[in-house]
Amino acid sequence: MLSFILRRLAIAVPTLILVSVFVFTLQKLLPGDPALILAGEDRDPAAIEFVREKYHLNEPIITQYAYWVQGVVQGDMGVSLRTNQPVLTLIGDKLPVTIQLAAMALIIAFVIGVPAGILSAVKKGTAIDYAANIVALSGLSIPNFWLGIMLILLVSVQLGWLPASGYESPFVDPLRSLETMIMPAFVLGTALAATLMRHTRSAMLGVLKADYVRTARAKGIREVPVILKHAFRNALLPIVTLTALLFGELLGGAVLTEQIFTIPGFGKLIVDAVFTRDYAVVQGVVLCAAAGVILVNLVADVLYFVVNPRMRASL
Template identity: 70%
Template sequence: MLLFIGRRLLVAIPTVILISIFVFFLQKLLPGDPVLALAGEDRNPEILEYLREKYRLNDPLYVQYFQWIGNALRGDLGISLRTQQPVLELIGEKLPVTLQLAVMALVFAMVIGIPAGVISAYYKGTWIDWVANVIALSGLSVPNFWLGIMMILLVSVNLGWLPASGYRPFSDDPLQSIRTMLMPAFVLGTAIAATLMRHTRSAMLSVLQSDYVRTARAKGLREKVVVLRHALKNALVPVVTVITLLFGELLAGAVLTEQIFTIPGFGKLVVDAVFNRDYAVVQGIVLCTAITFILMNILADALYRVLNPRIGAP
């Protein structure tokens, strides 16, 4: 297993290098000048030249790239042009927020998606299967921003059950923190739940037709035991790896949801950084997100090998 993980990490190195090149040079194609945004209304040529020299923006692009990637390898992702804070410090402040949102969304997705997939597969071809598939298709089709707005209107404005926006750190008030995260986590988890439902249904349909399930039924075991203990246990092998990959997507794809519910996580940070031409922050967030997603892929492959050692065995 360690050899397998080591090989995957070696393969990931050139991937990270390519990602860093794309992140750096595509960022430079964005319209606008970060120095002008930083200077504000006072655009004295001497001040502008001083800022460009200070942040080494007059250097050739390849020199800027090697300086940036060299500092990144030492744990220095640069300084925010707007707040003058280290980018790594900003990421450390926002990561727990997005992490909490992603974990809660994944919980919603698993609670909804996996049981729905099992029921849909067991009642294949019936109206229950049809309804489950329609709901799953709806979850994949409805945009998160529209569902978020509708949830705010219904749950917060009309019913007053949950706060419409804002965030309370979990360490300050755990109960209030969970209440503020319930709606955005549900909105973010619906599409993931639909994906999980489809994967679970497909895996269960395959497992329910296998020989060992027929043998278990022939032994006279209760149908509940056959489905949950024998079929579901084996059907969850590919589903667990999918969950790992979906968690990486949640960390990277919560931008719109965080904006709608005014959650100060990765999404709001990257949107503000793009509008302010804060290149260092955007580059740092995208690079960290890409590395996280690569690590999630490696973890998914490792879990697959652990749950089913026959896969990839020599």
């Protein structure tokens, strides 16, 4: 088990280093000079030069990258050029918001997608199967931003059931937090539910043809225990892996949804940073999002190792 994790870490560390190089170098291609923005409207040459020296903007790009990596290793991702706050502080404030949104979206996706996939596989070729596939295809086809706007117009503007935007911490007001997050989580969760449904259906169709399922039915075991205990347990392998990967995708992929519902998470933070040429924040957010995706991939590999006895036997 330990050797398996170490091998995955040996792949994860170079990947993270490669991501940091790409993030640091590619953002330098963005138009605009952060020194001019920080120098103010007067743009005094002395102030511009001071800013460039302070943030090493007048150094070669390799030297700037070395300064940044040295700080990251020491737990310092720099200071925001716009707010003058430490990047780690900003990330610490925004990361729990995005994690809450991603977790709620994943719960909604799991509750909708997995039962629909099981039912579609069991009722293959029937009207239920076709209906589930149509709904799944619709979930994959409808853009998140359009669904979000339609929900705001219907649920918030017309019916007045939920707030159209904003955020409240669950530690301050749990009910208010749920009210502000349920619509954006539903928007993200429906698309993920469609993906989970398709993968669950595919996995269940393969398992339902297995010999041990036919044997269980031949023994007179009722259909529900056969489906849930014998078939679904063995179909969980790809579903567990996919769920972990989808959670990693949500950590960095909820930008549009957070913008539409004005949720102060990772998405809004990085959009604001890109528009203001706040390089330190862009680098820190993207690096943390990449580290989160890599970590979730590692967790998915470990879970697959735990639930798959054949994989453990091969080591």
